[in-house]
Amino acid sequence: MHTVKILIGSAIAFVVAVGFTAAAQRSDATGASAVSKLTTVLAELSRAVAQDQAPIAPLRVGTASPLAVDALPKSVQDSMRGGLLRINEKNEVQVYILMSSLNDDDVHQLTAAGVIIETRDAGRRRVQARVPVSRLQAVAELPVVDAVRLPTYARRPASSVVLIRAGHDRR
Secondary structure, eight states: OHHHHHHHHHHHHHHHHHHHHHHHHHHHHHHHHHHHTBOHHHHHHHHHSOOOOSOOOOOOTTOOOOOOGGGSOHHHHHHHHTTSSOBOTTSEEEEEEEESOOSHHHHHHHHHTTOEEEEEEGGGTEEEEEEEGGGHHHHHTSTTEEEEEOOOOOOOOTHHHHHHHHHHHOO
8 A cells, every 4th residue: 555655756757757757848938949940040139139029119219239240150240241241230141031921911910020021932832031130039929920030142153254265365
């Protein structure tokens, strides 16, 4: 009988422990799922800069203090110096936001979260936009957002210089 009581007590303790663990994981799931929608560099940037989860306040011009680039993670610094990650003087990062749908209500959700839409691509269900660095996680948490990534910028091929020279040398 004593062994049965010990087994029942152990089973109850186990169930309680599993319940607390599951509840803790659910409370962290929102932040984790938001960061998982950001590409690596954007996730690291969002972790390095204080995130604003509150509803967007009316725009205040000139209140953003410049980011200390040297204090940011190395991957973020490298992306900025390489021109792949573009952050303007208002601390807005240029991104593509990939969405499950792209209608006026979805765009309203984005703008209410602080996003400034630059272009829409309804066929690919994405927008090119500027997002305040401090709002990256808040934007990624929106249900309509599937992913947030850096845009693909055009680059001049390095071989074109060689081809022009080769053509120029052949007279």
